Every structure is written in C-alpha cells, then in structure tokens.
Amino acid sequence: QVQLQESGPGLVKPSETLSLTCTVSGGSISNYYWSWIRQPAGKGLEWIGRIYTSGSTNYNPSLKSRVTMSVDTSKNQFSLKLSSVTAADTAVYYCARGPVNWGAFDYWGQGTLVTVSS
Amino acid sequence: QSALTQPASVSGSPGQSITISCTGTSSDVGSYNLVSWYQQHPGKAPKVMIYEVSKRPSGVSNRFSGSKSGNTASLTISGLQAEDEADYYCCSYAGSSTLVVFGGGTKLTVL
Numbered sequence: 001q002v003q004l005q006e007s008g009p010g011l012v013k014p015s016e017t018l019s020l021t022c023t024v025s026g027g028s029i030s031n032y033y034w035s036w037i038r039q040p041a042g043k044g045l046e047w048i049g050r051i052y053t054s055g056s057t058n059y060n061p062s063l064k065s066r067v068t069m070s071v072d073t074s075k076n077q078f079s080l081k082l083s084s085v086t087a088a089d090t091a092v093y094y095c096a097r098g099p100v101n102w103g104a105f106d107y108w109g110q111g112t113l114v115t116v117s118s
Numbered sequence: 119q120s121a122l123t124q125p126a127s128v129s130g131s132p133g134q135s136i137t138i139s140c141t142g143t144s145s146d147v148g149s150y151n152l153v154s155w156y157q158q159h160p161g162k163a164p165k166v167m168i169y170e171v172s173k174r175p176s177g178v179s180n181r182f183s184g185s186k187s188g189n190t191a192s193l194t195i196s197g198l199q200a201e202d203e204a205d206y207y208c209c210s211y212a213g214s215s216t217l218v219v220f221g222g223g224t225k226l227t228v229l
Binding site for chain 1: 165
C-alpha cells in the first residue's frame with residue numbers, strides 16, 4: 001500500500017520561503033505524477049502543482065511565480081518550495097499521487113499545517 | 119471563489135439517496151470527462167470516490183455513482199449511511215492554461 005508523509009516546518013515567517021517534503025513508501029516514486037494540494041482552515045482544496053519523476057512540472061497559474069517543485073528518486077521524495085509567503089498561505093498542505101492523465105489523485109498524505117506568522 | 123460551483127450543504131436520512139451537483143463551464147467540466155469526486159471526513163485527508171466522471175476505484179462502495187450532463191457533474195450516494203457524513207469535493211481538468219480546478223465543497227449531513 002502506497003503511503004505518503006509530509007514533513008517540514010509548521011511555522012514560517014511572512015516574506016520567507018515555505019519548504020515541504022513528501023516521502024513516499026510502499027511503492028516506487030518512479031513513473032508517476034506527484035502533486036501538492038492545500039486547504040486553508042474551513043475552506044476548500046486548491047491544487048498547487050504536480051511533478052513527474054523526470055522533473056517535468058505543471059503549476060497552478062495563480063501560484064506559478066512563487067512555486068518550485070523538485071523530485072529525488074533516490075530518496076523516494078518530492079518537495080515544494082513556496083516563496084514570499086503571506087498569511088494567505090496558511091493552510092494544511094497535502095501531498096498526493098497524480099493526477100494521472102489529469103484524472104484523479106489516488107493516494108494522499110495525512111497533511112501538515114503550515115502557519116505563516118511572525 | 120472556487121472555479122466549480124457546489125451547493126454548500128445537502129442532507130438526507132439513512133437509506134435515502136442524495137445527489138451533489140458540480141457546475142463548471144465549457145472550459146472544464148463540459149469539455150473533458152476528467153471529473154473526480156473526493157470524500158473528506160473532519161481532520162482527515164480527502165479520499166477519491168469517483169474518477170473520470172463515473173469510474174469507481176477499487177474498494178469504494180457501489181452506493182457511490184457519478185455522472186455528467188453538459189457543464190454539470192453529479193455525485194449520487196444511494197442507501198445513505200451515517201458514515202457517509204462528510205465533505206465532498208469535485209475536481210476537473212480545465213485545459214492547458216488553468217489545468218486543475220476544485221469545487222468549493224459540499225457538507226453532507228445524514229439526519
């Protein structure tokens with residue numbers, strides 16, 4: 001069974017860079033797309049972007065200027081960096097597998113809360 | 119404001135059927151059979167219930183079904199059970215510019 005686990009600082013200062021890593025276990029990270037999705041408290045889901053194991057990326061146009069994703073297949077990990085954060089970036093951040101052919105996100109991490117505050 | 123429109127809440131009694139709508143545009147729901155639905159219980163990660171409009175992943179109850187007509191997709195849950203009480207989100211591919219859009223979510227209450 002594929003499992004995903006997010007890790008990273010739970011508190012980030014305004015204007016700094018949010019950095020998260022997702023570790024995949026129970027299966028290989030290779031030959032799949034991997035995404036980051038966030039959810040502010042009490043609100044809906046927002047797709048941030050996806051990365052293929054070749055390193056090819058697609059980002060949400062509304063966040064594209066601040067987002068960088070990377071993958072480390074040797075560690076079965078992929079990562080998210082979001083720069084110049086503000087309080088509006090406070091959310092639970094999920095990593096997920098997919099979407100394959102833009103179809104669905106089939107495996108999700110448990111989520112990690114990141115708060116932007118000084 | 120979310121790109122896809124869902125009712126904020128729906129409710130039903132155990133055993134009944136309910137339908138949650140997800141309205142988009144001709145640029146997303148209307149153009150692609152790439153609508154998926156996610157169930158989210160409080161404090162938990164979302165779980166895919168339907169993908170590609172009407173396909174059910176292995177392990178998902180056949181009480182869950184999906185359909186689409188024009189720019190509106192729908193999730194139907196039949197034989198409502200207490201465990202179905204959760205938030206439900208639709209999601210669609212939206213073309214090469216916007217890529218992925220979610221609905222605002224619908225809170226299902228089982229009375």
